[in-house]
Amino acid sequence: MAGIQLRSVEKRYGDTWVLRGIDVSIADGEYVVLVGPSGCGKSTLLRSIAGLNDITGGAIHIGARDVTRVSPRDRNVAMVFQSYALYPHMTVRENLAFPLKIRKDPPAAIQAAVAEVAGMLELGALLDRLPGQLSGGQRQRVAMGRAIVRRPDVFLFDEPLSNLDAALRHHMRVELKRLHRRLGATVVHVTHDQVEALTLADRILVLHQGVVQQVGPPRELFDAPANTFVATFLGSPAMNLLPGRVDDAGLSVGGVALGWVDGVGKAVRGDVTVGLRPTDVVAAAPSSAAGASPWVGAVDVTESLGAEALLHVEIGPHKLVVQVPEPSPWRAGAQVQVVPRRVHVFDPGSGRRL
Amino acid sequence: MRPNPVVVALAHVGLVIVSLVTLYPVLWVVKMAFSPGQGFSVGLWPIPSSVTLEHFAAVLGTTASDGTWLFGRQLLNSLVVSGATSLLGLVLATTAAYALSRWDFPGKEPGLGAFLVTQMFPGVVMSVPLYLLLDLLGMLDQLAGLVLVYATTAVPFSVFTLKGYFDTIPRDLEEAAMLDGAGRVRTFVTIILPLARPALAVTGLFSFMTAWNEFVLAATLLGDPRSFTLPIVLQRYVDDYGAAWGSFAAGAIVVSIPVVALFFALQRHFIEGLTAGGVKG
Ligand SMILES: Nc1ncnc2c1ncn2[C@@H]1O[C@H](COP(=O)(O)OP(=O)(O)OP(=O)(O)O)[C@@H](O)[C@H]1O
Ligand SMILES: [Mg+2]
Numbered sequence: 001m002a003g004i005q006l007r008s009v010e011k012r013y014g015d016t017w018v019l020r021g022i023d024v025s026i027a028d029g030e031y032v033v034l035v036g037p038s039g040c041g042k043s044t045l046l047r048s049i050a051g052l053n054d055i056t057g058g059a060i061h062i063g064a065r066d067v068t069r070v071s072p073r074d075r076n077v078a079m080v081f082q083s084y085a086l087y088p089h090m091t092v093r094e095n096l097a098f099p100l101k102i103r104k105d106p107p108a109a110i111q112a113a114v115a116e117v118a119g120m121l122e123l124g125a126l127l128d129r130l131p132g133q134l135s136g137g138q139r140q141r142v143a144m145g146r147a148i149v150r151r152p153d154v155f156l157f158d159e160p161l162s163n164l165d166a167a168l169r170h171h172m173r174v175e176l177k178r179l180h181r182r183l184g185a186t187v188v189h190v191t192h193d194q195v196e197a198l199t200l201a202d203r204i205l206v207l208h209q210g211v212v213q214q215v216g217p218p219r220e221l222f223d224a225p226a227n228t229f230v231a232t233f234l235g236s237p238a239m240n241l242l243p244g245r246v247d248d249a250g251l252s253v254g255g256v257a258l259g260w261v262d263g264v265g266k267a268v269r270g271d272v273t274v275g276l277r278p279t280d281v282v283a284a285a286p287s288s289a290a291g292a293s294p295w296v297g298a299v300d301v302t303e304s305l306g307a308e309a310l311l312h313v314e315i316g317p318h319k320l321v322v323q324v325p326e327p328s329p330w331r332a333g334a335q336v337q338v339v340p341r342r343v344h345v346f347d348p349g350s351g352r353r354l
Numbered sequence: 355m356r357p358n359p360v361v362v363a364l365a366h367v368g369l370v371i372v373s374l375v376t377l378y379p380v381l382w383v384v385k386m387a388f389s390p391g392q393g394f395s396v397g398l399w400p401i402p403s404s405v406t407l408e409h410f411a412a413v414l415g416t417t418a419s420d421g422t423w424l425f426g427r428q429l430l431n432s433l434v435v436s437g438a439t440s441l442l443g444l445v446l447a448t449t450a451a452y453a454l455s456r457w458d459f460p461g462k463e464p465g466l467g468a469f470l471v472t473q474m475f476p477g478v479v480m481s482v483p484l485y486l487l488l489d490l491l492g493m494l495d496q497l498a499g500l501v502l503v504y505a506t507t508a509v510p511f512s513v514f515t516l517k518g519y520f521d522t523i524p525r526d527l528e529e530a531a532m533l534d535g536a537g538r539v540r541t542f543v544t545i546i547l548p549l550a551r552p553a554l555a556v557t558g559l560f561s562f563m564t565a566w567n568e569f570v571l572a573a574t575l576l577g578d579p580r581s582f583t584l585p586i587v588l589q590r591y592v593d594d595y596g597a598a599w600g601s602f603a604a605g606a607i608v609v610s611i612p613v614v615a616l617f618f619a620l621q622r623h624f625i626e627g628l629t630a631g632g633v634k635g
Contacts, residue, residue, distance in 0.1 A: 052529050072532045079533050085526035089548045099534035146534070 002063025002153040003028040003186060004049060009058035011044055011210075018044045019210045022058070026188065026203075031180050032215075033197040034190045035233070036207035042190045043082075045207065046156050049188060050079050062153060078147035079156040082163075084139045086131040092118075092142050093127040099150045117145045120179070137168045148183065157189040161196060173199060194236055198222075206230050224344075228273060228351040231344055237278045237310055240320050243348065244274035251343065254316045256294050262342040268354045275344035278323040282339040283311060283330065295338045299330050313338060386603035394599045409604035416587075424579065425587070432566060432583040433612070435497050439504040439565035440558045446505065447512035447557060448550070452542060454513065455520035456528075466517075469510035477507070481574045488575060495577050503575065504565040512557040519553035520546065555623035563613055584609045 009022040018041045026032050034042045047053045049060060051072035059068045067075050078099075087095050096117060100110045118124045121141040131139055140160060147155055161169045161176075173196055180187055180200075191197055197204050198218045206213040206221065206229070213233075214226040225231035231239045244253040246268045250260040253274055260266075286296050297315035309328040313320045313336055322338060330336060345354045381400035387409055389402045416425040454462060484503055485494070493499030523546060531541040547554070569585040576582055588609060591602040 050529075050533060052532070072529070073535045073537065075533075077533065079530070081526045081530060083524065083526045085524070085530035087527060087531075087545060098531075098536075102535040102540065146530075150534070 003030070004154060004188070005059075005061035006049075007059045007061070009045070009048060009055050009060060011041070011048060011053070011055050017210055019048070019055070022212055024205060024212060024215055026186060029184045029186055031187045031189065031200055031202045033201035033204050034188060034207060035192070035194070035197050035204060036213075037233070038192075040207045041210040042207055043158055046079070046158050046188060046190055049154070050077050050156055051075050075154075076150075076152050077154040077156055078150055078152040079158065080143045080147050080160045082159040084131075084143040086139055086142055086146070088131050091128050091130055092123060092134070095131070095142055096123075096127075096145050096149050099146065103150070113149050117149045120148070121145045121175075136163050137172070140164060140172065144179075148179070151183075153186065155185050155187045157187065159190055159192065162192065169193070169196075176200060194234060197234075204234070206233060208233075224353065225275070226353055228275065228346050231275045231346070235277060237321050237323065239344070240276045240278065241346075242274045242276065242318050242320070244272050244345070246270065246272055246345065251345075253295070254318055256315075258295060258340060261340050264343060264345055265354060268345055271348050272354060273346040273348045273351065275346060276320065276340055277342075278310065278321045280340065280342040281320070281322045282341060283313075283322050283324050284337045284339060286335045286337045295340070296335060297338060299332055299334045299336055302328065302330060302332060304328075311336065383603045383606055386599055387607050389600065392598040392600045394597065409600040410608070413601050413605045413608060418580065427580055428582050428584055428587050431497055431581060432609075435500050435504065435583055436562045436565040438497075438501040439508060440561040442501060442505040443508040443512055443561040444554065444558055447509050447516055448547065448554070450509070451513045451516035452520055452546065455517045456525075466514075469513060472507075473510050477568065477570045480507075481571055484571065485574055494575060495581055497581060500572060500575055500583070501565075503571055504568065505561070508561040508564050512561060515557050515560075516550065516553050519550050523549050551623050555620040559616060559620055562616060566609075566613055
């Protein structure tokens with residue numbers, strides 16, 4: 001087992017920068033989830049760690065070894081591709097045995113290792129099938145098995161669950177968590193799925209346009225996003241961003257004074273971007289004294305999500321999404337008093353957290 | 355929607371006619387091969403009026419002046435030349451096609467273009483320079499020389515076919531193999547080649563047939579009857595000194611049997627969809 005050090009890693013194709021100045025240390029046994037919008041360089045970073053593409057600058061260490069110039073086959077990393085990349089002409093058994101056969105493990109050891117992994121992933125009944133005769137979830141497990149069977153130092157997962165239906169994805173998410181605990185391996189996992197990121201990660205790494213925006217435990221990214229990008233990228237429904245001002249009386253938005261709402265630093269002054277999570281807001285009838293908030297608006301649209309509803313509230317020129325429990329008394333057109341419980345304030349220019 | 359029975363019937367009549375037109379010349383050859391005499395059959399009816407195996411016996415039993423079995427020797431020549439051509443052609447073409455499919459390098463596009471250009475010249479045009487080249491190499495009248503010539507002429511087509519096929523094999527599979535510890539050669543042999551089986555079968559058969567049927571270059575480069583391949587033998591039956599059409603037809607049938615057999619042997623490899631299930635669609 002080994003950790004991963006990324007030191008000023010950069011990658012560009014001609015004039016196109018894909019990764020810039022990636023400096024991250026991943027501890028031995030840590031589960032790091034890589035998130036970011038499409039095209040931000042997640043796969044590129046993963047492939048750089050695997051050695052499948054060369055980096056144009058910086059260095060990559062795995063364990064104590066500088067692997068920057070080491071070929072993929074000698075890095076002792078296993079990757080689960082988004083496409084699974086199972087060898088179509090080999091049975092499940094042969095797929096699982098392939099890395100061990102190349103390593104020239106003795107046949108008895110190979111058989112034992114394949115049997116163990118097959119048991120772990122419930123592939124026992126499928127060993128003699130070809131990949132074409134498996135369902136998506138089964139292929140996914142075979143791909144996982146082929147990675148596990150070698151006991152590599154590092155696992156790299158590129159959106160391994162994205163082709164599965166919701167139920168299976170949930171099941172596999174739990175399986176992944178269990179596997180990680182059992183193997184204690186270092187994992188870098190790319191995903192588009194927030195829930196996957198929040199539930200699996202020891203730390204989440206947010207990437208945007210090839211630059212690391214923030215690395216930290218899920219809670220930390222959620223509670224103290226480093227900038228407006230991270231703030232709006234994580235969390236569903238997304239955080240509301242509104243222009244505001246902080247003076248000696250506290251925060252005001254659109255001329256309405258809200259006072260020293262939780263989250264506004266006492267030293268902050270001047271124009272700010274206010275971030276307000278739909279879940280950090282309480283909606284009340286305008287007349288009620290629930291929060292005695294002067295912030296009153298009209299409900300424009302309501303969306304029911306089952307256990308909760310989202311109210312799109314118009315306050316002056318601003319639109320705000322507020323989450324309320326179902327059954328919700330609010331209908332379109334109703335007047336609603338909005339009580340912010342907690343806000344995040346960002347520099348309006350740089351977007352950085354204040 | 356139910357197809358109109360009249361349309362179906364007409365379509366089948368059309369198909370039967372086309373099939374007959376295609377088969378007619380073959381039936382005619384069969385008729386000549388089994389009819390007594392060496393005459394050129396002029397009748398329209400393709401079924402022989404009386405049947406004899408004398409032509410087959412004569413063709414198969416051809417012996418040289420010293421009494422050795424000449425036809426056997428020539429059949430072996432053809433098999434060796436065609437087999438070696440497919441083998442050498444495949445080795446050269448698979449490796450070249452793989453490189454062309456997977457890497458960018460200077461001269462790649464012009465090189466592919468040059469391959470195409472060589473395909474445009476008929477063999478006759480090449481025969482003189484090839485004669486001189488083989489003379490220079492001391493390989494005239496040698497089967498090895500012929501193999502070399504055939505393999506090089508078969509390579510361009512094979513490279514194009516194989517490159518096209520390799521292009522469809524997802525790179526993920528190779529990358530996975532590399533991460534699993536396999537080197538380039540190992541990946542090529544254990545992952546790429548097995549998946550390219552349909553294309554290998556097609557190009558292998560093509561190379562074999564090219565060599566098996568080729569006449570002009572063989573006639574130019576080979577002088578000794580004991581090194582002849584079968585197309586030259588066939589042609590000799592109907593050359594300037596006389597036309598033994600019966601023997602010619604019988605020989606033609608004998609010569610076509612190995613190719614037909616090879617085709618059926620390889621047929622099950624022509625199936626597509628070998629890569630199904632490896633990567634999600
Ligand atoms: N060979 C290449 N040449 C030029 N640009 C490339 C090449 N490969 C990738 N890129 C660019 O690099 C950027 C990052 O690609 P990458 O595949 O890492 O994105 P990603 O974050 O994995 O996206 P997704 O979530 O859609 O998978 C993209 O803008 C892409 O266009
Ligand atoms: Mg990607």
